[in-house]
Amino acid sequence: MNRSLEILQELKKKGYKVTRQREAIISVLGEVEHQLLTAQEIFEKILGMGSATNFSTVYRNLEMLLQEEIIRKVELNRDAAYYELNYSGDHHHHLICKKCGSIQTTSFCPLERLGDEDGFIPVEHKFEIYGYCKECVKTDSTIDRELISKSD
Secondary structure: OOHHHHHHHHHHHOOOOOOHHHHHHHHHHHHHOOOOEEHHHHHHHHHHOOOOOOHHHHHHHHHHHHHOOOEEEEOOOOOOOEEEEOOOOOOOEEEEEOOOOOEEEEOOOHHHHOOOHHHOOOOOOOOEEEEOOHHHHHHOHHHHHHHHHHHO
16 A cells, blocks of 8 residues: 555544645655655646645645644744655655755754764754765856865
8 A cells, every 4th residue: 555545544533534736746746755845836736737725735734744643844044934745764864065955865864873862862864965966066156165275
C-alpha cells in the first residue's frame, strides 16, 4: 500500500473526513517525496491537477495535518514555511544553498553522537545546514574566496 493511502486511512481512524482537498494535499506531498513545498506551491499544484479549492482551505488542512504529525513544517529563514510528509522512521535534515536556494536532504545527524550525555535525552530537534551546492561552487568563483576568508 502506498504512503498516501496509509495516511488517508490514518485520518479516517482518527475521525477525520477524507475530503478531496486533503487527498490532493497528501497526493502532492507524496509525489515530491522529500522536496519541500510552501503552502502556495502546494495550492498551485492542486490547481494544476484540476482540483477546485482555495488557499485558505489548503492552509487550514496543512495546519491539521501538522497537528496530527502527518506532515512536518520546516522554517528556513525565508518568507514562507515549507512542508513535507512525515515518513516515520525517516530521519533527515536539510542542506540549503545560500546562492541558488536549492534544498537537499541528508541523513547525517550530529545528535546521534549526543547519546544521553549529562542525562539529557533529546526527543525532538530541527537542524538545517546553510552553505553552497556543488553547482554554485563550480560556477561562481567568489564562493571559494568567501569560504577561504571565513576560515582564516
